[in-house]
Amino acid sequence: MGGLKSRLSRLKDLGSIAPSPPAPTPRTVGPPPGWEAGEPHEYWRLTETSFALDPADLERGYDPRLFAQAGGAASSSGRFEDLAFLDFETTGLSGGAGTIAFLAAIGWFEGQNLVVLNVFIDDFPGEPAFLARVLRNLAERGTVVTYNGASFDMPLLRTRCILNRIPCQDFSHIDALKTVRRFWSGSLSSCALKALESELLGYQRTDDIPGFLIPRIWLAYSAGGRGNGLEDPRALMDRVFAHNVRDIVSLARVFILMNKIAENPIRQAARARVRHSALATILIGLGRRSEGIALLEEAVVEGDSMAGLRLASLLRREGDWSSYEKILMSLVENDPRVSVAKAKYWEHRSLDYSAALACVERAATLLAAESGIIGGSHRISEALRWRLLEDLAKRKRRLEFKSKGFRA
Template identity: 35%
Template sequence: MALPVQWVGMDLDLRERLRRLGVRKHAAPLKPALQSNRDVAPLRAQLELMSTPCGPAYVSRSAYPLAHRHGDRALDAVLRHSPELLARLIVGRTITEIDLRRAIFLDTETTGLNSGVGTLAFLVGLGYFEGERFVIEQFFLRDPIEEIAMLSAVSRRAHDRQPIITFNGRAFDVPLLESRFVLSRMASPFADKHHFDLLLSARRAWRGSLGSCGLGSLEFHLLGVRRGQRDIPGAVIPLLYREYLAAGGGEPNEDMQRVMYHNANDILSMVTLIACLADALTQPQDVAEHFNAARFYECAGDYDAAERSYLAAVGALQAGRWRDLRALIPSAQSSNSAPPRQSLRRAARFLKRRGHPEEALALWQRLAEAGDVEALIEVAKHYEWRMGDLDRALTYARRALGANSQPALHRAIARRIARLERKALQSKA
């Protein structure tokens, strides 16, 4: 259940409902409403009756050809990547390959925004590849008394598929559903299955270059998905379901249709997000993407791949493919086209440890030009110990002292300067 990057095209009635729920808009000004793509999921869903051992359940089924475009990518783009590469995308992976044609994509809409005992999943969306189509089945609770039948239907569909693929499902969707299965005295189809939580992978890949790794932000910045006015903010969905029940339930009303639209698009975005992740690792297009790929590999413990990517990034910098070094930013929130300082620091430290002092120095020098204290100290060390140039070492150490604002580090830099001054005097004696 993901929140969109912004609430665009919101009508006055919906704004009032949000206020009643206690939800407030972001402090930052909203951007103008964007035109929704022609390729997002259809709005109108029709429920079909499904018989289960626990009674009737209700499901809406939609099928998309593999060539269907969701944002900038077709659904089959993800199938072009090797099972081994896809497994490398999983944070905390325990498998060596993923067969996406056996996987199950999961997203829920719930009666609350926490996974407490009183929270129900009133809509469970499951997506999977079937032949030359991608199918989304949405299991809907017309009334909470139908929960056991719905869980039975979900279990039947999901029990023989893995891994589970979610967005923030490790923290929310799966624990919530497993608790509902336990309370219903049913075996969970998700127990002991491999889990691919895309939020964790997205954070590993882009946390250094995007201000937010929420699904709405990723859609906006990376996937080319524009949902437009038909979508609905995730925060208001529990209220809309309560209003639907208060009105008598039954066939999904217009609000519930919008919730189902939101849920289907979350699932489609998961599919194209995997392709985007794989592309970012295998086909980095600029310096920032090289840094992102390197950091991903480093966090995954694949140090050889990280080394190759960091060296490629440094090579691109030295070739002038990123010209404006003074555009370096102190945080990761302003741009995804230039690596922020923390990415360069991380790369320099890694390359130094891996025995590439010259490449590390290239990064430290560029950071030093922007007044980075750690970089100034590292360049001072280089001139002292590797070059024997005490005058230049002193120059950088003094610049570090002037740029620093931390008392403890200030004392350490002052001691370094005093030692360098004594060493310089001795060398001239």
């Protein structure tokens, strides 16, 4: 024991046991120019955008049922003034427990004008104050509107509140992406917000920041403007702020555009590049059957086979077999799904197994060719293609048995 004690004493005398280093000085980046300082590391600013509602739109409001069809908040008031458009910029895209939001944009209408509140933190300790300010401002509106927020923004908000032991109310929520997909899936290059901006709203972003760079920029900024191989993180962060505001303005514009299309579908559908069959389905779901039927009939005249299938299916469910048969038989078999529908009709309604087999073979030929994959303006995914091929193989075997006098 004595030997160990003496050895430790000698090591101490030699300076081998150094005193503990002093605690590091907390980083202080400070507020970006033009921002108000809130709690430590937390800042905010209010921006008046150039976007404004048409007075007639403001007076009419929006139809909550349009968004409730895609799982949105059915209890929405229908008043534009009660909407809070929300978008986060985060340290990653996974949305896991290690991802935090460092920047929020919350937009709302004050009268006709869209204003955007940004909330920002320059370091991790500012997160509780950041969350508290976001929650307070969302709670002042009736409904939160996001773009892909059901999968990302809202779960992230709840997770960060739980980890910070902050109560988070269950907000009424509309994920506009779900309704966008119902309007434009397959008719635009994609349903990404930037694609909607260029193909529907008529503008391209300039000097925008790629999304994958945003976490790196913030981490370099929070380190005092150093690191991560970025030349000037402070200047880049200004572009991130602008990116965040643009997302909110575009989200509000797309939200209003969808409402305008639903209000006046005949006039707006072609101009806004909405497929008649998709819009008709939405209108029928809103209880506006006559308008939906009119759109489908117009699309059939223009050669839209999927609109014809949708119309035929609707007539069949209503028991109007005469009209169903007339519409179905008038459709050109340029899409394998038309051939499959005709095969079902010949097999189950007319019991004409030879005609049904011919339709099955036609569908298989279309699926094997490039034209079958495209399906006109209604694209067929690879997964759907394989499901159709599997169904056709089973149907063909069954029809061959039936045509020989056997029951499958």
